[in-house]
Amino acid sequence: MTSDREQVVFEAGIKLGALYHQWVGTPISRVSAGSVETAIERAVILQPFVEEITVRFDRSLMTENRFGYSELSGMMFDVEIVTRVGFAYCRARLAPEQGYPLMKIVECHEIQNLSRDR
Template sequence: MGSDREQAVFEAGIKLGALYHQWVGTPISRVSASSVETAIEHAVILQPFVEEITVRLDRSRMTGNRFGYSELSGLMFDVEIVTRVGFAYCRARLSPSDGYPLMQIAEYNEIPEISRH
């Protein structure tokens, strides 16, 4: 088993990957986007090790089909998640980068011993 810091990074990656694959393809419109953002946040925050999550969906990419909705795509996501295992945390993002929904670690560290008390 790895360190708490390694586990926090792993958990962030797993959570973002699951979020992406679970929600891509969901019918969405500009009207329903805020409720979908909230639903994703409420679902992901329930999972172990998740401390914070913010989901924003790019409404400019919601062009709609002839029936009035779009399908949620990876390029619509702007997500930031914080995971914590023990005294270690990881901040990770899912956001568009050069036309690709890129997942990346923004920061990971351990809470200094001095701050634990």
């Protein structure tokens, strides 16, 4: 059996991985970027264990093709997600680092002595 801490880290990782692979290649422009960011946030927040998510794209990497749009690439993502399982919290991030769209755990902790009414 896994601990809440192990599960919360797994949930953060699996959600970032799914988000990345689901959205890479999506047609996007500087005009539509905001609505796509919001759509991703609204979809992911519905999933179990997700407390918060922020999605931002680097619009400077959006170069239009001859049809007036770009394709969403991993290097455009700047995503932060907070997951919770029980009283364990994980903050994870997907963002470019040294030329690669890296997913990593930023912080993970458990809160003690809270009411179980949450």
